[in-house]
Amino acid sequence: MSGLARHLLVLLARLLVGARGEWLGCAPEPGRRIYFANHSSHFDTLAVIAAMPLPLRRTLRPVAARDYWGRTRLGRFFAEGCLRAVLLDRTPRFHEDPLAPVATVLERGESILIFPEGTRGDGEAVAGFKPGLFHIARRFPEVDLVPVHLDNLARVMPKGSLLVVPLTCTARFGASFRLDPGEPKQTFLARARAALLALAPAAVEPER
Amino acid sequence: MSPALLCVVAGVAAVLVLASVVGFVLERQARDEPALATIRNLNARTRSWWVMTLVLAGAVALGDAAIVVLFALLSFVALREFWTLTPSRRGDHRALFLSFFVVLPLHYWMVGAQWYGVFAILIPVYGFLILPAVSTLAGDTRDFLGRSARVQWGLMLCVYTISHAPALLMLDTGTDPVLLLLYLVIVAQFSDVLQYVFGKLLGRTRLAPGISPSKTVGGLVGGGLSAIALGTLLAPLTPFEWWQAAGMSTVIVVAGFFGGFVLSAVKRDLGAKDWGYLIHGHGGILDRLDSISFAAPLFFHLTRYWFTG
Numbered sequence: 071m072s073g074l075a076r077h078l079l080v081l082l083a084r085l086l087v088g089a090r091g092e093w094l095g096c097a098p099e100p101g102r103r104i105y106f107a108n109h110s111s112h113f114d115t116l117a118v119i120a121a122m123p124l125p126l127r128r129t130l131r132p133v134a135a136r137d138y139w140g141r142t143r144l145g146r147f148f149a150e151g152c153l154r155a156v157l158l159d160r161t162p163r164f165h166e167d168p169l170a171p172v173a174t175v176l177e178r179g180e181s182i183l184i185f186p187e188g189t190r191g192d193g194e195a196v197a198g199f200k201p202g203l204f205h206i207a208r209r210f211p212e213v214d215l216v217p218v219h220l221d222n223l224a225r226v227m228p229k230g231s232l233l234v235v236p237l238t239c240t241a242r243f244g245a246s247f248r249l250d251p252g253e254p255k256q257t258f259l260a261r262a263r264a265a266l267l268a269l270a271p272a273a274v275e276p277e278r
Numbered sequence: 279m280s281p282a283l284l285c286v287v288a289g290v291a292a293v294l295v296l297a298s299v300v301g302f303v304l305e306r307q308a309r310d311e312p313a314l315a316t317i318r319n320l321n322a323r324t325r326s327w328w329v330m331t332l333v334l335a336g337a338v339a340l341g342d343a344a345i346v347v348l349f350a351l352l353s354f355v356a357l358r359e360f361w362t363l364t365p366s367r368r369g370d371h372r373a374l375f376l377s378f379f380v381v382l383p384l385h386y387w388m389v390g391a392q393w394y395g396v397f398a399i400l401i402p403v404y405g406f407l408i409l410p411a412v413s414t415l416a417g418d419t420r421d422f423l424g425r426s427a428r429v430q431w432g433l434m435l436c437v438y439t440i441s442h443a444p445a446l447l448m449l450d451t452g453t454d455p456v457l458l459l460l461y462l463v464i465v466a467q468f469s470d471v472l473q474y475v476f477g478k479l480l481g482r483t484r485l486a487p488g489i490s491p492s493k494t495v496g497g498l499v500g501g502g503l504s505a506i507a508l509g510t511l512l513a514p515l516t517p518f519e520w521w522q523a524a525g526m527s528t529v530i531v532v533a534g535f536f537g538g539f540v541l542s543a544v545k546r547d548l549g550a551k552d553w554g555y556l557i558h559g560h561g562g563i564l565d566r567l568d569s570i571s572f573a574a575p576l577f578f579h580l581t582r583y584w585f586t587g
Contacts, residue, residue: 233375
């Protein structure tokens with residue numbers, strides 16, 4: 071049921087936003103990776119999934135906010151059932167390991183997709199990254215981090231609207247990198263954000 | 279399919295077979311890298327032509343409803359390409375949603391229902407008034423005139439004008455209206471192809487390098503004249519006498535040329551080379567339909583005015 075729903079959602083994403091994948095810096099190989107993308111709409115997760123070939127899709131677990139997607143049964147069905155999301159507490163309770171669900175997934179050998187801005191932006195600027203990405207990278211220093219740039223999605227479904235406007239969206243996958251030994255948190259987060267920004271269309275095709 | 283339709287399909291298939299064979303031979307003979315790149319692009323275009331021909335022939339075989347649905351989908355994708363490249367603001371979101379999911383389906387429903395009155399004014403009158411009215415509700419006045427104009431241009435270019443091709447099905451000229459549609463498509467598309475071929479063969483003087491670097495005077499004259507000759511030869515498919523067919527194909531060729539030209543200028547303005555990537559070797563759907571979008575309304579109205587009872 072949820073598998074079928076996932077295929078239908080991917081088909082819908084293809085029809086509405088094209089969801090073309092451009093692998094600029096790395097090959098679409100299956101294997102444990104930490105994908106991180108800019109976040110501007112509810113379509114983002116679906117667009118990245120649809121832009122991936124099927125073998126990669128099978129082992130990808132998107133990270134979603136529990137306080138948003140875990141609220142209702144329908145939300146949980148979409149997030150956990152269809153997209154196989156890992157729900158995460160953005161405001162964890164005291165003495166709890168907030169990243170435990172993500173760690174479990176990575177230890178199992180699956181990939182994750184995380185939106186390190188923490189919330190949806192307006193699509194014009196990429197906000198500063200939350201430290202979660204750094205903590206994951208520190209716990210799994212042997213796993214490749216891959217930046218994914220999504221364009222146009224803020225215009226497809228901006229924050230606060232439930233109306234979808236079909237525009238072609240391209241997911242650009244950049245070169246993978248790892249946390250350097252002893253690299254400070256702010257340096258790493260700035261480096262990761264810069265790697266993502268370097269994939270923006272204006273940076274990739276300067277003649278535009 | 280009627281015998282005339284079968285002849286048209288067979289004729290187009292013969293041309294494509296010839297193009298495929300010529301392309302195959304040229305690719306084997308190509309010596310240097312730039313020539314090979316050109317031939318490869320040519321062959322990619324030919325393969326895409328096979329796909330496009332099969333899709334259109336399939337729709338024709340399925341009947342009028344399938345043709346209308348096909349063009350509605352083409353308009354949908356063309357509009358998607360238009361808005362992917364054209365900037366919009368948050369305040370345009372509702373107007374864009376209405377363009378895609380209310381105006382477009384309603385307009386093509388009128389084409390299918392053959393309700394000429396509403397078909398003719400839905401977008402230029404009701405859309406023109408209602409969409410900017412909806413946009414005002416978002417309260418964003420920045421570049422309002424430009425944004426409203428872009429919403430209207432998107433609909434006119436990708437939906438209204440292109441829909442005049444399937445709208446030919448509502449014209450009662452005494453001949454099979456599907457043949458009228460195929461006549462328009464064949465003359466317009468052969469004109470594009472022949473301008474490309476002549477441009478490659480004897481094109482030196484560029485027509486307007488600022489707008490379209492590949493268009494040449496030789497290509498325009500050679501390709502345009504041969505497309506008009508083809509349109510004249512195809513007169514038996516239509517309700518036109520041979521000299522009327524010559525006039526009609528001249529209109530299609532000239533309008534089609536300017537369609538490509540105007541859309542190239544829009545692309546330059548938006549800083550893009552192609553509208554999209556859906557048709558291999560050609561670019562986007564809108565790159566292929568630019569000539570139809572300008573030729574179809576003129577061909578429709580000239581035929582409707584002079585040749586229907």
